[in-house]
Amino acid sequence: DLSFNFYAGSCPGAELIVRNTVRSASSSDPSVLGKLLRLIFHDCFVQGCDGSVLIRGNGTERSDPGNASLGGFAVIESIKNVLEIFCPGTVSCADILVLAARDAVEALGGPVVPIPTGRRDGTVSMAANVRPNIIDTDFTVDKMINIFSSKGLSIQDLVVLSGAHTIGAAHCNTFNSRFKLDPKGNLELIDSSLDNSYAQTLMNKCSSSLDPTTTVVENDPETSSTFDNQYYKNLLAHKGLFQTDSVLMEDDRTRKIVEILANDQESFFERWTESFMKMSVIGVRVGEEGEIRRSCSAVN
Numbered sequence: 001d002l003s004f005n006f007y008a009g010s011c012p013g014a015e016l017i018v019r020n021t022v023r024s025a026s027s028s029d030p031s032v033l034g035k036l037l038r039l040i041f042h043d044c045f046v047q048g049c050d051g052s053v054l055i056r057g058n059g060t061e062r063s064d065p066g067n068a069s070l071g072g073f074a075v076i077e078s079i080k081n082v083l084e085i086f087c088p089g090t091v092s093c094a095d096i097l098v099l100a101a102r103d104a105v106e107a108l109g110g111p112v113v114p115i116p117t118g119r120r121d122g123t124v125s126m127a128a129n130v131r132p133n134i135i136d137t138d139f140t141v142d143k144m145i146n147i148f149s150s151k152g153l154s155i156q157d158l159v160v161l162s163g164a165h166t167i168g169a170a171h172c173n174t175f176n177s178r179f180k181l182d183p184k185g186n187l188e189l190i191d192s193s194l195d196n197s198y199a200q201t202l203m204n205k206c207s208s209s210l211d212p213t214t215t216v217v218e219n220d221p222e223t224s225s226t227f228d229n230q231y232y233k234n235l236l237a238h239k240g241l242f243q244t245d246s247v248l249m250e251d252d253r254t255r256k257i258v259e260i261l262a263n264d265q266e267s268f269f270e271r272w273t274e275s276f277m278k279m280s281v282i283g284v285r286v287g288e289e290g291e292i293r294r295s296c297s298a299v300n
């Protein structure tokens, strides 16, 4: 089973090494923090939190177009390299991923989530598993709830974990179907759930002269480098970046939770801790299952 401080005997410095490496990587490139947090979502939802998202090669999850914009792999690999020097063959990549995501949240002012460890690494990674398990930005609330519930996660978990979009950035092509330019070059707001001036700002940042697959915009227009409850305030102001953010305001069940979290950061942090812990144990392998990878990007 998983336990707190699983590596206390076998690799006492493990959690500190993860934390320090995340800190130093982010001091040279702050954008890694959002990437590390997003990685855990894409790992845990596909085949459980088993490091399957990290494996490189033809036909792996990483090769799927749905995962094309993931990042942070180099940070995970460099953590692993240090750990292999101090405690060879001991700390799983699946644990490193969860710990690094936890530390990314802390580094931006969020709560420190206690993480039980002892996850084992999976040995399978298939591109075909990505699309059925990862939520696309055109999903309805019902479709999102269904996927979350198939992972043992509730409606509250959906709203709380969507709060991850309080940090990080997104490529223009993930939201620019919400508006388009008419032939005269004027903004045409297709999705009326979006605040007009916010849409205008986004349009300017994603102007048609720029490549939408490389241009990025902050997820949280107010505080994208702080892990806070601003995401929910943005939703109330009709400034959710993705369609899947905005629709949380259109369903009574999710809107009620948004309203609570927008008004109470303490409550967001408490619920984040709970929901993040739940997500980080989806489908974990323990004991003798799986393996401890030597390199996070390849099975042994």
Ligand code: HEM
Binding pocket: 031, 033, 034, 035, 037, 038, 041, 069, 070, 071, 135, 136, 137, 144, 161, 162, 164, 165, 167, 168, 169, 170, 171, 172, 174, 219, 242, 244
């Ligand atoms: C509920 C459904 C969700 C949808 C539809 C969704 C969709 C997206 C999309 C389209 C992006 C932009 C990616 C890019 O263009 O590079 C993004 C970014 C991000 N997502 Fe989500 N996401 C969801 C849930 C989550 C969850 C549960 C987490 C983690 C707990 C998360 C964490 C992040 C983070 C941190 C970023 C910023 C990444 C960066 O800065 O590079 N998302 N998400």
Ligand SMILES: [Ca+2]
Binding pocket: 042, 043, 044, 045, 046, 047, 048, 049, 050, 051, 052, 053
């Ligand atoms: Ca996985």
Ligand SMILES: [Ca+2]
Binding pocket: 166, 167, 220, 222, 223, 224, 225, 226, 227, 228, 229, 230, 231
């Ligand atoms: Ca924020």
